Amino acid sequence: MSKKVAVYRKEHFNAAHRLHNPLWDEATNHRVFGKCSNPHFHGHNYELVMKVTGEPDPETGYVMDMKLLSDIAQVNVIERFDHKNLNEDTVEFKDLNPTAENIAIVIYNILREKIDPKFDLQIRLYETERNFVDYPA
Numbered sequence: 001m002s003k004k005v006a007v008y009r010k011e012h013f014n015a016a017h018r019l020h021n022p023l024w025d026e027a028t029n030h031r032v033f034g035k036c037s038n039p040h041f042h043g044h045n046y047e048l049v050m051k052v053t054g055e056p057d058p059e060t061g062y063v064m065d066m067k068l069l070s071d072i073a074q075v076n077v078i079e080r081f082d083h084k085n086l087n088e089d090t091v092e093f094k095d096l097n098p099t100a101e102n103i104a105i106v107i108y109n110i111l112r113e114k115i116d117p118k119f120d121l122q123i124r125l126y127e128t129e130r131n132f133v134d135y136p137a
Helices: 026-037 066-081 100-112
Strands: 005-017 042-054 120-126 132-135
Touching (some): 005 066
């Protein structure tokens, strides 16, 4: 039987964004994205849950030190996106619509480079209490 254990760390950031496809007219953007296409943007209090799965280290008993995971997230994700306009203040979303799905994929790719590949990684991003995405699914 596998000794794999999943550990979770939750972080938080606030960011503004606008869902918008520049190839569409305003009416189409409004029909597809509704209020989320407001040209003056809107914001969310995002909850980021990182799931790391692996076998506990025999010396520490940890799968991964949660303080280290938090530090990695703070430096590479939170400082990059917190209190930012994702459309205008970040390179990642200059040409990528900042949907919850795309934000989760971007965060995953950022963190995947920083976390030992022996661990599985999954990102859960809450845009609201009722709307969230998992990547990979």
